[in-house]
Amino acid sequence: MVNPKLGDYPFPHLCGAGVVYKVVQALIATGNYNIKVGQEKWWLDMVGIATIADMVPLVGENRVLASYGLKVLRKSRRPGLQKLLTKARINQSFLTEEDVGFTIGPRINAASRMDDPEHAFLMLTATDPGEASNHVEHLEKLNNERKSAVAIMTKELHARLKQLEEIPNVLVLGNPLWRPALVGLAANKLAEEYSRPVFLWGRDGNNVIKGSCRSGGGVSVVRLMETASAVFQEHGGHHMSGGFSINDEHIFSLSTALNQAFCTLGSEALIPTIYEVDYALSLEDVFGE
Numbered sequence: 001m002v003n004p005k006l007g008d009y010p011f012p013h014l015c016g017a018g019v020v021y022k023v024v025q026a027l028i029a030t031g032n033y034n035i036k037v038g039q040e041k042w043w044l045d046m047v048g049i050a051t052i053a054d055m056v057p058l059v060g061e062n063r064v065l066a067s068y069g070l071k072v073l074r075k076s077r078r079p080g081l082q083k084l085l086t087k088a089r090i091n092q093s094f095l096t097e098e099d100v101g102f103t104i105g106p107r108i109n110a111a112s113r114m115d116d117p118e119h120a121f122l123m124l125t126a127t128d129p130g131e132a133s134n135h136v137e138h139l140e141k142l143n144n145e146r147k148s149a150v151a152i153m154t155k156e157l158h159a160r161l162k163q164l165e166e167i168p169n170v171l172v173l174g175n176p177l178w179r180p181a182l183v184g185l186a187a188n189k190l191a192e193e194y195s196r197p198v199f200l201w202g203r204d205g206n207n208v209i210k211g212s213c214r215s216g217g218g219v220s221v222v223r224l225m226e227t228a229s230a231v232f233q234e235h236g237g238h239h240m241s242g243g244f245s246i247n248d249e250h251i252f253s254l255s256t257a258l259n260q261a262f263c264t265l266g267s268e269a270l271i272p273t274i275y276e277v278d279y280a281l282s283l284e285d286v287f288g289e
Contacts, residue, residue: 017049018051018065079131083133200212
């Protein structure tokens with residue numbers, strides 16, 4: 001198993017693509033793959049997109065991957081990316097973190113949320129400009145459908161919240177008709193609006209209840225799920241966002257369990273603040289001897 005949280009690896013917060021990139025670096029370093037050491041830097045465009053879009057903390061190694069990922073993205077010759085940026089009216093040479101998070105990421109993710117993730121893969125790997133353009137148009141269509149579905153879901157959520165006498169510390173809502181792949185987007189909006197953690201669920205095509213959660217008010221959703229783990233079938237993620245599945249018999253106790261976890265944890269529910277020290281400045285450095 002390759003996991004940065006195991007052993008003594010110095011940075012445990014890599015996203016999945018970041019972990020794969022580190023594995024690729026290690027494999028290339030063996031000299032067994034006829035790939036020059038350093039060639040992998042030109043794949044940082046993909047790692048940068050994933051690191052930014054996955055909302056992992058942009059500190060330490062993630063910050064390096066995102067920063068150099070943006071540099072490579074601005075020079076990327078991938079026809080799919082170029083067509084996507086043209087469609088979104090983004091100047092590739094001045095691409096920003098916001099462009100990745102709010103324009104590129106959502107269109108790539110729309111493939112798996114609304115259809116088949118292979119559409120995004122084919123767009124990113126296309127070598128023919130015409131083929132790439134077709135994939136971009138399909139992703140644009142899926143993204144528009146995604147925005148419409150999330151808007152309808154958010155409207156329903158607001159209507160249900162207005163009926164509550166008091167807004168709980170942890171918002172937990174669901175609907176068996178909602179797509180689990182979309183609830184995270186609505187959770188983002190609610191977490192920002194209500195400044196508290198939000199857990200939303202729906203039922204997938206296999207009749208399994210799945211959900212997504214987002215942090216709000218500085219509360220770690222992972223710590224909430226770990227404390228209320230008895231009600232979950234599966235759960236995982238990081239401080240800012242996560243996912244879960246749950247059995248039917250626990251769906252009505254989910255809100256109670258998470259709000260009890262919030263009260264039990266108290267200040268321990270808060271996401272720890274990470275301060276990176278560049279240099280220890282002494283009084284002698286300031287005033288001289």
